[in-house]
Ligand SMILES: OC[C@H]1O[C@H](O[C@H]2O[C@H](CO)[C@@H](O)[C@H](O)[C@H]2O)[C@H](O)[C@@H](O)[C@@H]1O
């Protein structure tokens with residue numbers, strides 16, 4: 001993988017400068033040699049790798065200069081607590097437990113060198129090195145170290161390498177959850193819980209009796225957890241979901257049976273949760289489209305098992321809850337999120353196809369996707385029967401409880417005044433139908449749809465979303481149709497039998513066989529309808545279609561590029577999008593969610609929305625890069641990826657390793673500062689960031705695969721895109737002049 005090319009391999013007889021924190025700081029031996037005079041004995045394997053990284057070619061010969069060339073640089077002898085104290089008092093001048101370009105300290109600290117047994121000192125300078133020192137010492141302290149021998153390489157590491165390494169070695173693990181006795185405490189925690197007694201609670205579907213029994217046992221054996229185990233009834237109605245809001249809880253997902261040894265040689269069978277990656281911040285459950293984006297990064301980092309188990313968790317959700325949920329909490333039971341299951345399953349399959357059960361894995365995922373396609377996305381209320389296109393339009397009752405407390409204040413205030421009630425009192429009376437307000441019903445119908453769209457919230461969708469056949473959703477469904485058709489044809493002999501358990505909500509009878517032709521027809525029909533109703537050649541963009549007003553919308557959104565990702569656009573449409581659409585949406589840090597013109601004026605009564613200008617989101621970037629590459633717009637894909645990666649890397653360097661949920665792509669200095677809705681997730685850490693944010697982590701490793709090697713190097717030296725381009729042009733001119741033809 002590109003991202004680790006200049007990192008040292010780990011050998012059992014060797015200390016790697018870039019070892020993960022546990023390996024680095026938990027090793028007694030590494031830090032006990034007070035003078036840092038290590039006799040490096042390189043394993044043959046790590047030696048070969050080291051030489052490869054230095055650009056030497058085989059056959060390698062160990063010459064006399066090897067030891068010095070392989071010297072990893074200076075090492076420091078650091079007293080952890082005392083140095084942390086100095087950093088805190090001297091360098092963290094705004095006291096936020098981070099060292100950033102906004103701190104006004106002297107930006108220099110002198111450390112004792114290990115080779116001199118602490119007699120000599122060396123100065124560590126600048127925000128980046130000092131903040132890395134703070135991060136390293138915070139980790140060292142967590143591992144109980146009082147004194148360490150610290151490699152300078154961990155302080156001045158190329159930032160692209162450092163961030164890639166942190167994502168690979170730390171962030172994925174920090175975001176991984178599984179639901180079973182081993183970790184239910186962490187998995188059940190919900191920072192969004194609004195009740196007075198936010199205790200861990202798990203809801204188990206009726207079709208998973210073993211899990212119900214298992215969690216009851218866990219609750220009985222570990223009363224200190226206060227785990228509340230509830231079984232869901234078969235029929236999950238909107239009234240039930242509303243009633244569960246008094247007792248919100250986690251929803252059970254897939255488990256596997258494993259053998260457990262009780263330590264006395266007795267073997268028993270128990271359940272083990274299939275792991276999944278959560279987005280981060282306040283989002284501590286399995287999400288729909290975040291998981292897809294995360295899987296793109298996980299697959300690059302060879303965490304195939306994790307991506308595979310997320311697909312299996314989605315199959316479980318479709319089988320037991322009828323859909324891939326917005327996320328796995330009781331209050332999300334009625335709504336879904338943008339569907340990506342077929343692409344996710346096919347990417348995992350590509351990685352595991354040599355394994356004996358891989359075909360079965362894919363069959364189950366495709367059957368689940370077929371069920372989801374029919375019963376969720378192409379059934380009413382989501383289906384618009386007139387156009388045959390689909391809309392985000394989930395059922396539900398009342399005010400979504402999981403948003404931040406103040407979110408609906410400005411909407412509800414006039415009604416609260418009218419009924420002369422307090423906020424909570426009004427919300428309850430409205431939710432339970434004691435107060436009828438049809439206008440509010442309409443508002444919340446669209447609000448739920450906005451949240452199902454994943455683009456919560458945006459003026460593109462507010463007050464209208466449930467009526468819109470959006471370009472995003474219909475591109476995704478086109479992708480489902482083409483993926484399903486192609487898979488049935490190429491991998492299942494053009495004949496897929498639908499078992500009884502996948503029939504509910506679909507037009508199929510148990511045992512019926514499905515061929516690719518029907519799926520090809522569906523895709524063709526959708527494309528023709530979308531061309532007719534959504535494409536605007538003059539603007540070079542696809543737009544949403546309002547199925548009630550029967551007109552094309554005008555909001556310019558980055559979702560137009562989803563048509564490229566799905567392969568729905570014609571080559572001419574793709575070229576038009578690049579020529580006319582792209583310039584409207586391309587900013588300093590990559591693609592913006594929508595144009596400023598489309599968002600419109602903001603004011604006291606019209607606050608900004610996080611999925612509008614000037615914010616940029618990882619999924620928009622990733623889908624656009626992939627789509628552009630699909631149509632051979634390599635230069636554009638590379639440029640957009642560079643801009644996004646540059647922005648993330650710069651914020652990472654200047655702001656103590658920060659990686660956040662979304663960025664203000666028009667803000668070169670501090671793009672991580674977002675003052676919209678619930679602010680930004682991923683900012684709130686002390687000393688060292690442990691998780692980043694799921695889809696941004698993924699976009700970083702995925703983007704590094706899109707840019708070329710030149711660009712990657714330029715990113716490592718924080719070269720702005722314009723400077724990089726000028727340097728390339730100059731180089732090209734020189735090369736041209738030197739051409740002797
Ligand atoms: O709690 C407010 C809203 O939060 C979620 O939406 C945002 O975070 C999700 C997780 O990263 C992401 O999938 C979504 O696109 C974001 O807008 C949640 O999905 C919403 O339903 C919820 O109301």
Ligand SMILES: [Ca+2]
Nearest residue numbers: 092094096098
């Ligand atoms: Ca600070």
